[in-house]
Amino acid sequence: MAVLTEEQTMLRDMAREWADNESPVTAFRKMRDAAPAAFYDAAAWQAQGEMGWAGILVPEARGGAGMGYLSLGLVLEQLGRTLAATPLAATAAATSALILGGSEAQQAEWLPRIAAGDVVAALATDEGPRFAPDKIATIVEGGKLSGTKEFVAEGDSAHLFVVAATDGLYLVSGDEGVTRSPRKLTDSRSHAQIRFDGAPAEKLEGGTDLLTQVTDRAAAALCAEMLGMAEAAFAQTNDYLKTRVQFGQVLASFQALQHRMAKMFTELELMRSVVEGALEAIDSGRANVSQEVSLAKAVSGETLHLVSREMVQLHGGIGMTDEHDAGFTLKRARVLEAMWGNAAWHRERFAQLNGY
Amino acid sequence: MATAPEIDAPTDPLEGFRAHAREWLGAHFPPSLKGKDNAMSAVEGPHENSSEEDAWQAAMGEKGWGVPTWPKEYGGGGLSRAEARVLQEEMARIGAWNPIGGMGVMMFGPTLLEYGSEEQKREHIPAIAKGTVRWCQGYSEPGAGSDLASLQCFAEDRGDHYVVNGQKTWTSGGQWADKCFMLVRTDKTKKHEGITFVLCDMDTPGVEVKPIRLISGSSPFCETFFTDVKVPKANRVGQEGEGWTIGKRLLQHERSSLSGGGSTAGRMFSGAPLGQLAKKYVGVDEQGRIADADLRGRIVRHDMDMRAFMLTLRRASLEAKSNQGPSAATSIMKNVGARIMQERSELLIEIRGLAGLGWEGEGFEADALKDVRSWLFGKAVSIYGGSSEIQNNVIAKRILGMLDHQ
Ligand SMILES: Cc1cc2nc3c(=O)[nH]c(=O)nc-3n(C[C@H](O)[C@H](O)[C@H](O)COP(=O)(O)OP(=O)(O)OC[C@H]3O[C@@H](n4cnc5c(N)ncnc54)[C@H](O)[C@@H]3O)c2cc1C
Numbered sequence: 001m002a003v004l005t006e007e008q009t010m011l012r013d014m015a016r017e018w019a020d021n022e023s024p025v026t027a028f029r030k031m032r033d034a035a036p037a038a039f040y041d042a043a044a045w046q047a048q049g050e051m052g053w054a055g056i057l058v059p060e061a062r063g064g065a066g067m068g069y070l071s072l073g074l075v076l077e078q079l080g081r082t083l084a085a086t087p088l089a090a091t092a093a094a095t096s097a098l099i100l101g102g103s104e105a106q107q108a109e110w111l112p113r114i115a116a117g118d119v120v121a122a123l124a125t126d127e128g129p130r131f132a133p134d135k136i137a138t139i140v141e142g143g144k145l146s147g148t149k150e151f152v153a154e155g156d157s158a159h160l161f162v163v164a165a166t167d168g169l170y171l172v173s174g175d176e177g178v179t180r181s182p183r184k185l186t187d188s189r190s191h192a193q194i195r196f197d198g199a200p201a202e203k204l205e206g207g208t209d210l211l212t213q214v215t216d217r218a219a220a221a222l223c224a225e226m227l228g229m230a231e232a233a234f235a236q237t238n239d240y241l242k243t244r245v246q247f248g249q250v251l252a253s254f255q256a257l258q259h260r261m262a263k264m265f266t267e268l269e270l271m272r273s274v275v276e277g278a279l280e281a282i283d284s285g286r287a288n289v290s291q292e293v294s295l296a297k298a299v300s301g302e303t304l305h306l307v308s309r310e311m312v313q314l315h316g317g318i319g320m321t322d323e324h325d326a327g328f329t330l331k332r333a334r335v336l337e338a339m340w341g342n343a344a345w346h347r348e349r350f351a352q353l354n355g356y
Numbered sequence: 357m358a359t360a361p362e363i364d365a366p367t368d369p370l371e372g373f374r375a376h377a378r379e380w381l382g383a384h385f386p387p388s389l390k391g392k393d394n395a396m397s398a399v400e401g402p403h404e405n406s407s408e409e410d411a412w413q414a415a416m417g418e419k420g421w422g423v424p425t426w427p428k429e430y431g432g433g434g435l436s437r438a439e440a441r442v443l444q445e446e447m448a449r450i451g452a453w454n455p456i457g458g459m460g461v462m463m464f465g466p467t468l469l470e471y472g473s474e475e476q477k478r479e480h481i482p483a484i485a486k487g488t489v490r491w492c493q494g495y496s497e498p499g500a501g502s503d504l505a506s507l508q509c510f511a512e513d514r515g516d517h518y519v520v521n522g523q524k525t526w527t528s529g530g531q532w533a534d535k536c537f538m539l540v541r542t543d544k545t546k547k548h549e550g551i552t553f554v555l556c557d558m559d560t561p562g563v564e565v566k567p568i569r570l571i572s573g574s575s576p577f578c579e580t581f582f583t584d585v586k587v588p589k590a591n592r593v594g595q596e597g598e599g600w601t602i603g604k605r606l607l608q609h610e611r612s613s614l615s616g617g618g619s620t621a622g623r624m625f626s627g628a629p630l631g632q633l634a635k636k637y638v639g640v641d642e643q644g645r646i647a648d649a650d651l652r653g654r655i656v657r658h659d660m661d662m663r664a665f666m667l668t669l670r671r672a673s674l675e676a677k678s679n680q681g682p683s684a685a686t687s688i689m690k691n692v693g694a695r696i697m698q699e700r701s702e703l704l705i706e707i708r709g710l711a712g713l714g715w716e717g718e719g720f721e722a723d724a725l726k727d728v729r730s731w732l733f734g735k736a737v738s739i740y741g742g743s744s745e746i747q748n749n750v751i752a753k754r755i756l757g758m759l760d761h762q
Contacts, residue, residue, distance in 0.1 A: 130637065130710070183717070184714065186715045246503035247503045247506075256745055317736075317740070319739075322570060339710070348648070
């Protein structure tokens, strides 16, 4: 565990308690079964706004807490543990674009409302099903933005889009020139296709560099969520093996399974280090953020797959049932891994950044 | 796989059979059904047959070629293994598929042929061969999965019949089945020797099925409850207390069909080659290679694994034929097959990016949606029919002579 300030420790404990008590996996299940048009848990999102989580990244001067990415990660990790379905990660990614590239006026307009939890924001970059920041065709002419973005997380309900165009990032708010089509993925969360057809857009400062900075931050935030998911899946599996009896013994007494659990535990420790490393690199403004993020996302993808697969396998038949939580982790894991660059994409970038 | 006519071997004793098979298939297989094998029916349950499918099934059932090597007297094809292979080749040549399958064909039929009484064979085998009666497997219970011999479902002796009480679970196809082959306890004082193999009609009063939804969204299996269910003793296979031996034999058939000795693996591995799909979704570099080098490497590794698997399958079957017994290689096949199938599913999903993770609704190719469901359902192949861990235990103990740690 990273060395936390007192404030961060409190934030983490509070998030953990809230997730366990107010937003357990049963809440996600309820949301999935009810399938609201926005594909998130509105009450949970409101509560998060009231607790100030939407403003963790927002500077104090703009009504937020200005605590940074490690703090955001602590919260997302706890939410990942219980699969809490809210647009916090997407909104944070869009918020980072405003903080890095927003003008005085843009920040003054949006950040206080974001901090209050009144705005769902989304980052719209990809134009195909795979992360490809170098393949952007969206153009802006005379302040009007046109292009189609695929699989925009929280796109079903976002009030504010941060959109990647050929010459940088733009803000699009409101529904003029915006068409949303839901895309239902295995994780039962929001991933809409968004068509912009001459939508009024305002440019953010910074060119394609800004896109890299923002998607790196988006990826780091997902890593924190993935860490929480992996932890919870591991813990649940470990508990199960200690109670399930076959051949007159608890499964936890079989060495074949003990070693599997020990290996996963090992991988999880490595995962925690790289995820916290990436978040800290962002907070301290280090020059190698991209490298740290690629390391974190690649390791997180692999480790979460390992743990989620093992969760199903080691639960046996029960793990195959919809009634059990294992499937939720398995499904969401694949989606998170594919977002903002999968493990293969990040390994390739890591190689390039290191000159090999 | 296209097989050219073997004109250079006119004396091949199989030539006559090949010609017959070709002619018969040509006359009976409706070309409109070419390649329309519904590989998902195992996952999603039986679908409404078209009249053409019905006719195809009836023709194959009549001919006995759905179970080509089973004895003719019970409705099988009576073919030798070599002839059956020729039949398979001829079917593949024209895109024909076997409309007759299920647990009756894969597991129960072969077991009954070995252990059943003459009356039992005459009663059950022809219907399996025609595909008109569906069977399900009543083995697992909530407390008896890997440790199957600890099953509790009890059959009380009442003279000419048993009265069965208890619960089975994970009963695949229970809601669609006509009959169930099951293991019940007839003696509570012994573990393995207290188990008996019986057959039960699913419409007997007291049998109740409750479908369970899977992570893939479908409900292909059930909890099955037995409350004072009358099972005539005539429905017992083998002797009382002999059920474990018979039940294990059936599991061998299950494992070998799951490992790809049967048609399952072949079907799982069909579909677009990963390399082509990757080129479409990921793009190519200047030299025409899959642009994502990392993915390319993993696809190569997978393809090589699969070839090694297929060659091992072939070797095992040749060895089994020449040594008149199962080859040592057969023991590893279920686990390898499961692993390769699961890896393939994951690659299919990764290649398409988020378009490969669609659940339903607009914006996804039909194939992609199917692959997602198969990926999720496929997590079960390393669990059912003897989990990979249990298979490894068997390999370590029985084949390698390693010791039980307890
Ligand atoms: C899709 C599906 C269809 C099925 N269809 C049928 C059916 O039609 N009829 C039927 O009777 N059953 C069916 N089954 C049940 C299946 O056979 C059992 O799920 C399987 O035997 C495992 O038992 P379990 O689920 O109780 O898991 P458990 O036995 O509780 O095992 C849990 C985990 O522990 C591992 N484990 C257990 N013992 C050991 C050990 N000694 N050493 C190391 N690892 C161990 C297992 O491998 C597994 O990973 C089906 C299951 C599934 C998932």
